[in-house]
Amino acid sequence: MHIPQYHRLKKQLYRLEGNVCRECSHKFFPARIVCPDCKSRQLEPFQFSGRGEIYSFTRGTLKSHYAQEGPIALIKLEEGVTILSQLTDVDYDQISFGMKVEMVIRKIREYGPNGLLIYGHKFRPILN
């Protein structure tokens, strides 16, 4: 997967930028090409706050190329959109349904010792 693909994904990975339909106001993450609800193509960038709660979770990830094997979760963001992301800085047995989490940027993938490093969103329990 390569350099141009990640170049296109920067804003999604680094800033949790999805989009919002100008006609029906529905929000999406990752960004969509056509609004699935009203079929409009008038979609503009929308940056999510990064705060949400856990809707489901599991552990076990692909081994090769991944920076860390760890928990994965479905997270319901405060804007009402659900996303899939890795969890970090939390032990598996501390995770619970409805737990409040916040976005951080971590290393997601590493293409070998010579290859690209991919950074992107993960979520952790809120640090106060």
Next chain:
Amino acid sequence: MKQQIPVGIISYGCYIPRYRFKTSVLSEVWGESLGPIPELSIPGPDEDTITMAIEASSMALRKIGLDPKKIRAVWVGTESKPYAVKPSSTIVAEAIGATPDVSAADFEFACKAGTEAMQTAAAFVGSGMAEYALAIGMDTAQSKPGDTLEFTAGAGGAAFIFGKKEESIAWLEESYSYVTDTPDFFRRANLPFPEHGGRFTGEPAYFTHLLSAARKIMEITGLSAKDFDYAVFHQPNPKFPSLAGKMLGFKPEQIEPGLLSPYIGNTYAGSSLIGMAATLDVAKPGQRILMVSFGSGAGSDAFVFTVTDKIEALKGKTPPVKSYLNRRKEVNDYGLYAIFQKKIKRG
């Protein structure tokens, strides 16, 4: 050194990973006596200088609610760059939303790379070239397996946003740099671990440069230890900064708030910066802080900051250094430590 336009720190953020490694494990594994620091902070497998710098910078922005697009420079000082060629700074700049109208570059000067970035950020704002500039010192300190450095190498650092004095929470009264070519500690390109000169890193390196810079800035400003409320020094271990402080006439309580290496180890380019962040967490308006770094190679940057009343409004807005210090997950196994420190990898 003075700027055309008076400048200061307008916000700051920090980062320390949650993992703590007991150095007594090193003693067992290598058959050595106990080291000077009981625990070191180490990065998790998905963390590196870039991820840590992004968090510290994001927290700095969040603390004052600054629009990232106003930042005109993002400079990361580190000696643990994930890419040898490809700036960590551009990734940080992109992640915090400062691109594209921004300057970016990585600074290297061993443990004073972060304060070099601060010196430059002060100049960038002070010259009128930028309204805001971001300087970061961050490291996941490296050390050879079994070497003395392994007993003190930690991970962490801080980010400082520089702006005009009127907006600052701590304005920069004076700054100074003292540099010579002194190879007390170095790492050749393409090698993973540094070499060091043992006891040479003490008197001819750390103490000569740090004390010279501190004494020179005190001479320039006409200030002495009693005129300061706090002093923050580069802290490779608990002993050096305490001794330096004593030699400069500081009392232990002036140094204590900014002394973190007893708890997390030597965070290299993040060291004096995270000490400064911890000091700002407790400092009150009107208090004066002396900050002196040391970087092998060798040199020291010295700063005199005076805290303004704007600092009160920022308290509690983001997690203080203490929150990062207090969150901990023990890693008490050398194998796991070596994986986290990237000394060994899955084949």
Next chain:
Amino acid sequence: MREVAIVGIGQTPVREHWDRSLKQLAVDSILSAMADAKVEKVDALYVGNMLSYELAGQENLGAVIADQAGLYDIEVSKIEAACASGAAALRAGIIAVAGGAQEVVVCCGVEKMTDFLTDTVSQGLATAADWEAETLHGVTFCGLNALLMQRYMYEYKVKHEDFAGFVVNAHQNGISNEMAMYRNPITFEQYNKAVEVTAPITLLDSCPICDGSASVVICPLERAKEFTDKPVKITGSSCAYERVAVAARKDILFFEGVYKSAQKAYQQAGRGPKDINIFEPHDAFTIITALSLEACGFAEKGKAVNLAREGKISLGGELPITTMGGLKSRGHPVGGTGIYQVIEVVQQLKGQAGKNQVKDCSVGMTQSIGGAGTVVVTHILEV
């Protein structure tokens, strides 16, 4: 539109076939199905397969396999719909025959998964998920299903051990199926002690990585007697899909694609859930079995596990499922599975299921799912 019938079946055993390649397996089942239909000339070959590029370095399978089978002067195509590729290949054939474009067609499902290590195979299977929203973040296919199972257990207060019945039943039926990969029974105790793969999914919730190929010959119903005394009529054939990324769905515990595909098939056949005598669901993971049964209308939401507990899914029960072992015990050679399911229902309807024979069955249903409930192909077969 003409009605379509199945007039020949052929399948290889599902195994780790160290000595047979993708092409050899496909040719085996194609020629076997053609021999069963006593046919030497066909108009087209549709090959259902998902991973030939990643695991055999080969695309263009329609031509490649027809060539190896010695079938010339025919139309060829590879059909891909993730794990539903086999059933989708059958659907493509049905559409061609029903519409009158082709007469006698062979639909082959094939997959060769065992040439590479598990990690590579997992990466291949994960391509069924949404790259930007899911795979990029390291979730495996198993992981996506684990997220569904975890939420299911939480919302409906169902325990992991409640799913055991699906597995025990599937393995019980696999014992007497010579084509099955696993022919050993599994007890409730073994299920509850199984090793975790991706919490809460354990090894015994999951189907195996394996090789196999299965083919059917189809033709217009009006010509079926040219090839066999007992043709099996295809009365329902449908495809539906839903939003690929699990997180994008309005209700992750309702398989909308399964519901729509089942409804379309029922309408075409003039049937409802109560009319189905046997059902081959896509039991790749026990959670898929549960959610499929619910969305097809065989159980209320959150209640599918009761069917297993109450013995309703066994060969003698109200709704026998996985009658020849299912994906769990017979195996899931991904692109091949859709055709294996159809063949098993054909055998049941024709009274050729041996020890696994379900009594008095005349209406059977098969359902093949690609991705985590993403693309669904349903067939209803009758005699």
